[in-house]
Amino acid sequence: MQTDARQDHSGSPALALQPASANLPFFFVGFLLCNVGFAMYFAGILFAVIRNVLALREPFRAWNEAIVWYSGVPVTLGLALVGLDLALMLPAKRRQSHRGSLEPIGDRRVVVALTAYNDDSSIADAVADFRTHPLVERVIVVDNNSQDKTSERAHAAGATVVVETRPGYGRCVYRCYQEALAQSNAELIVLCEGDMTFRARDLEKLLAYVDHADVVNGTRIVEQLRDYSTQLSTFMYYGNFFVGKLLELKHLGRGTFTDVGTTYKLVRRQSLQRLLPVLNPAVNLEFNAHFLDVALAHGERIVESPITFHPRVGVSKGGNVNNGRAVMVGLRMMWGLCFGWR
Numbered sequence: 001m002q003t004d005a006r007q008d009h010s011g012s013p014a015l016a017l018q019p020a021s022a023n024l025p026f027f028f029v030g031f032l033l034c035n036v037g038f039a040m041y042f043a044g045i046l047f048a049v050i051r052n053v054l055a056l057r058e059p060f061r062a063w064n065e066a067i068v069w070y071s072g073v074p075v076t077l078g079l080a081l082v083g084l085d086l087a088l089m090l091p092a093k094r095r096q097s098h099r100g101s102l103e104p105i106g107d108r109r110v111v112v113a114l115t116a117y118n119d120d121s122s123i124a125d126a127v128a129d130f131r132t133h134p135l136v137e138r139v140i141v142v143d144n145n146s147q148d149k150t151s152e153r154a155h156a157a158g159a160t161v162v163v164e165t166r167p168g169y170g171r172c173v174y175r176c177y178q179e180a181l182a183q184s185n186a187e188l189i190v191l192c193e194g195d196m197t198f199r200a201r202d203l204e205k206l207l208a209y210v211d212h213a214d215v216v217n218g219t220r221i222v223e224q225l226r227d228y229s230t231q232l233s234t235f236m237y238y239g240n241f242f243v244g245k246l247l248e249l250k251h252l253g254r255g256t257f258t259d260v261g262t263t264y265k266l267v268r269r270q271s272l273q274r275l276l277p278v279l280n281p282a283v284n285l286e287f288n289a290h291f292l293d294v295a296l297a298h299g300e301r302i303v304e305s306p307i308t309f310h311p312r313v314g315v316s317k318g319g320n321v322n323n324g325r326a327v328m329v330g331l332r333m334m335w336g337l338c339f340g341w342r
Contacts, residue, residue, distance in 0.1 A: 024089070025250045026081045027085035028249050028250040028251075028252070029078075030078040030079065030080070030081030030082035030083075030084075033075070033081065034075050034078035035078075036078075040070065040071035041071035041075075044064060044071060047064050047067060085252065090252060090253050093252065097301065102211060102212065102213070105187060105188060105210055107187060109188070110136055110189065110190045111138045111139075111140065111183050111185070111188070111189050111190070112130045112138070112192060112200075113140045113141075113142060113176035113179060113180045114126060114127070114139065114140070114141045114142070115142055115194065116143050116144065116154065116193075117144045117172070119148075120148040120149040120153050121314040122194060122312070122313035122314050123194040124154065126196050128157050128158070131159075133203060137185060140160045140176065140180060140183075141159040141161045142163075143164070144167060144168075144169075154194070160179075162179055168281075168282070169284050169285050169287055170287035171281045171282070173288075176191055177189065177191070177276060186269055187269045188266060188268065188269070189267050189268075190203065190206070191263060192263060196310060196313040197312045198263070198309070198310070199308060199310065202264070205305045205306065206218065206307075209303045210266060212301070213301045214268050214295070215292075216302075216304075216305050217262060217265045217303070217304050218264035218307035219304045219305065220237075220307065221258040225306055225307065226308075227308075227310050227311055230311050230312070231311070232309065235323050240259055240260060240261050243261075243330055244257040244258045244259055245257070245258075246337055250293070251296040255296070255301075255302050256304065260289040261329075261333075264307055265288075271295070274300070275294065275295055278294055279294055280341055280342075285329045286329055286333045286336060286341075289333040293336065
């Protein structure tokens with residue numbers, strides 16, 4: 001008898017992950033093959049222009065014809081995979097994403113875990129902001145080897161402070177989740193940053209969707225909720241949206257995704273227990289995209305919620321330092337989605 005990955009027929013919660021192979025991304029692979037074919041075709045056209053300008057003869061003409069001719073192979077195969085997924089597999093994937101029902105959350109108090117690295121100018125205000133929210137049970141700050149007074153100021157503001165000595169954003173987030181799970185009363189866990197870009201008053205927005213999802217991911221894509229002056233430039237804004245759509249294509253039928261870089265999300269305890277063993281903390285600044293990709297691949301339900309986005313207090317150290325660094329992070333996200341996370 002087949003059972004849900006979250007709840008069996010008796011109503012008892014289960015901690016088994018859905019195998020990643022249960023959601024074969026034929027549409028996504030087909031989309032990539034079509035892009036390879038189009039790239040070959042246009043490369044052939046460009047090569048033809050250069051060949052004619054330089055008056056190159058054989059064997060260059062034969063090579064040119066072969067590039068253009070064989071560009072149709074990946075396009076044809078890609079369209080076949082896209083059609084197969086849309087016609088035969090998408091309905092089953094959508095039914096699977098709506099299967100069963102999630103256990104309702106009665107106690108909506110949350111444990112908040114904040115990542116921090118050299119955030120002594122903002123961390124005290126961030127801790128105070130969350131601690132004063134009536135639904136916040138505890139605030140944990142994971143200091144990723146800060147060289148300033150981040151730990152001291154977080155502790156003085158009332159947070160439980162731990163230090164993650166291994167550098168890297170992924171290591172810091174992973175430790176946040178470990179420390180939050182160690183709290184026996186943590187049925188709902190919120191991840192956020194200690195730089196004041198996100199605020200506690202948006203917790204109600206995330207909680208509004210928790211009965212329908214294992215993970216509620218905040219999205220900064222709504223223009224009216226985004227402050228005019230933030231570290232998220234227009235280039236980063238649309239680049240992030242593009243990678244979100246790439247994630248959506250990979251997991252077609254599993255949801256709508258517009259923001260893969262946000263650090264503000266709400267996770268059910270049981271979902272996090274299932275995911276921690278299959279997450280790779282060595283993934284650095286692209287860890288949030290890695291988290292969403294792995295969660296979707298293993299059957300977790302993810303819903304996006306619009307959240308407000310404010311200018312950070314202090315100096316940015318992540319992927320939003322400048323457009324050049326954002327490009328590198330975005331390319332690593334795309335590589336991870338297409339070829340696996342390393």
